[in-house]
Amino acid sequence: MKLRVVSALLLAPAVLVVTWFGGWAFAAGAALCSAILLQEWTVIVGATRLRATVALAALGTGAMLLAAALGLVPLAVGLAFAVAALLWVWGQVSGIAAIGWMGTGVLYAGLTGVVLIAFRLGTDGVIMILFLFAVVWSTDIAAYFAGRRIGGPKLWVRVSPKKTWSGALGGLAAALVVGALTAALVGRAPAALWIVSAGILSVFSQAGDLLESALKRHFGVKDSGHLIPGHGGVMDRVDGLTGAGVLGYLVAAAVAGSLADPVGAVIALQGY
Numbered sequence: 400m401k402l403r404v405v406s407a408l409l410l411a412p413a414v415l416v417v418t419w420f421g422g423w424a425f426a427a428g429a430a431l432c433s434a435i436l437l438q439e440w441t442v443i444v445g446a447t448r449l450r451a452t453v454a455l456a457a458l459g460t461g462a463m464l465l466a467a468a469l470g471l472v473p474l475a476v477g478l479a480f481a482v483a484a485l486l487w488v489w490g491q492v493s494g495i496a497a498i499g500w501m502g503t504g505v506l507y508a509g510l511t512g513v514v515l516i517a518f519r520l521g522t523d524g525v526i527m528i529l530f531l532f533a534v535v536w537s538t539d540i541a542a543y544f545a546g547r548r549i550g551g552p553k554l555w556v557r558v559s560p561k562k563t564w565s566g567a568l569g570g571l572a573a574a575l576v577v578g579a580l581t582a583a584l585v586g587r588a589p590a591a592l593w594i595v596s597a598g599i600l601s602v603f604s605q606a607g608d609l610l611e612s613a614l615k616r617h618f619g620v621k622d623s624g625h626l627i628p629g630h631g632g633v634m635d636r637v638d639g640l641t642g643a644g645v646l647g648y649l650v651a652a653a654v655a656g657s658l659a660d661p662v663g664a665v666i667a668l669q670g671y
Contacts, residue, residue, distance in 0.1 A: 414428070414532070415529075415532075418519065418525065418528050418529065418532075419525065421519050421520075421524060421525065423468065425515075425516065425519050426464070426467070426468035426516050426519075429464070429511075429512040429515040429516050429519075430461075430464045430468075430512055432511065432512060432515070432633060432637065433460055433464060433508045433509055433511055433512030433513075434457075434460070434508075435632075435633040436504075436507065436508035436511060436633055436634055436637070436641075437456060437457065437460055437504055437505070437508035437509075439632045439633060439634045440500075440501070440504035440507060440508055440634070441453055441456075441501065441504065443614065443615065443618050443620050444497050444500035444501065444504065444618060445497050445618070446497040446498070446500065446501050446504075449495070449497060449498060449501070452486065452489070452497070452498050452501050453501070455482065455485070455486065456482070456486065456501045456502075456504060456505050459478060459479075459481075459482030459505055459509070460482075460505055460508055460509040460512075462478055463475040463476075463478040463479050463482070463509050463512075463513055464509065464512050464513060464516070466478060467512070467513040467516040467517055467520075468516055470520060470659075472513065472516075472517045472520075472658050472659050472660075473658040473659060475509075475513045475517075476510070476513065476658055478509075479505060479506055479509045479510050479513065480506070482502070482505050482509075483502040483503065483505045483506045484502065485502070486498055486499060486501050486502030486505065487499050487502040487503075489502075490502065507641065510641075510645045511637065511640070511641045511644060511645060514644045514645050514647075514648040515528070515640075515644055517648060517658075517660075518531065518644070518648065518662070520660075521660040521661075521662050521663055522660055522662050522663030522666060523587070523662065523663075523666075526585055527662055530577075530581055530593075530596075530597075531600065531640070531643060531644060531647070532640070533577045533581070534574045534577050534578070534597050534600045534601055534604065534643060535600070535604045535639045535640045535643050537570075537573040537574055537576070537577050538570035538571070538573060538574045538601045538604045538605065538639065539570065539604070539608075539639055540573070541569045541570045541572065541573030541574075542562075542566040542567060542569055542570030542573075542605065543566065544569070545565050545566050545568070545569025545570070546561070546562065546563045546565055546566025546567075546569065547566075549563070549565035549566075549569070550563060550565060551563050551564060551565045552564050552565075554566070554567050554609075555609060557616075558609055558612050558613045558616060559608075559609060559612040559616075562608075562609070562612075567605055570601055570604075570605060571598060571601045571602065571605075573601075574597045574598060574600065574601030574604075575594055575597055575598055575601075577597050578590075578593040578594035578595070578596060578597030578598065579593070579594055581593045581597070582594065587666075588666070596647075599647070599650070600643040600647050601643070603642045603643040603646040603647055604639035604640070604642050604643040605639065605642070606642045606646070607638045607639050607640070607641045607642015607643060607645075607646075608638050608639045608642065610638065610642065611634055611635070611638035611641075648661065651665055
């Protein structure tokens with residue numbers, strides 16, 4: 400626990416400073432995050448010796464992140480699915496499962512960086528990114544302590560034996576509080592919209608956590624890496640952010656009917 404706290408205290412300020420400055424500094428940070436995620440994914444699925452596959456995944460991820468940084472978000476998302484589809488087909492034809500898994504890894508790692516960049520570039524970018532961070536972090540912290548203190552029925556034993564329904568509901572409750580506080584501080588939209596959005600993002604965050612747990616259990620891996628003392632790998636720390644960010648962005652895009660600045664489009668549609 401001490402290592403986890405110290406690591407968080409060192410990393411959080413750096414993340415917040417880069418978020419504040421935005422621009423290419425934030426894009427570079429998001430790209431670094433995606434690169435590490437892809438590397439950890441490669442190790443987990445056992446694809447480290449598939450050099451051509453790893454090179455294609457890395458080049459494709461780099462191209463989509465560059466497109467996102469240039470404001471070409473629809474192109475970035477299109478590239479993500481195109482590269483993933485190519486790797487999936489390659490895996491099927493070759494009969495090498497790890498190649499297909501790398502296709503999923505491109506979506507996981509690449510879209511994480513793409514949506515973070517897209518949120519930051521979009522309408523009220525700083526507010527939206529900080530709101531996303533606050534929801535994910537509060538969900539994670541509250542779920543941990545509520546689960547340990549209250550205990551009770553397990554959420555999904557086969558995937559994550561330690562997670563409980565009390566933890567999940569505690570995390571959701573904390574996110575709703577963040578939504579209410581954001582509404583009070585920012586305004587711009589009705590409080591109900593902030594609170595509902597926070598609740599949805601909290602659920603998506605916990606889904607991202609469970610997805611990573613399922614992946615590690617499938618491949619018999621305990622931690623995604625050992626880069627962050629007390630936390631494991633980067634994937635172990637941003638799994639909730641990936642779930643909330645990617646799914647949240649895609650839902651906003653579906654509501655707005657556009658991948659380009661869906662938050663701004665939703666705000667415009669609602670007349671706020």
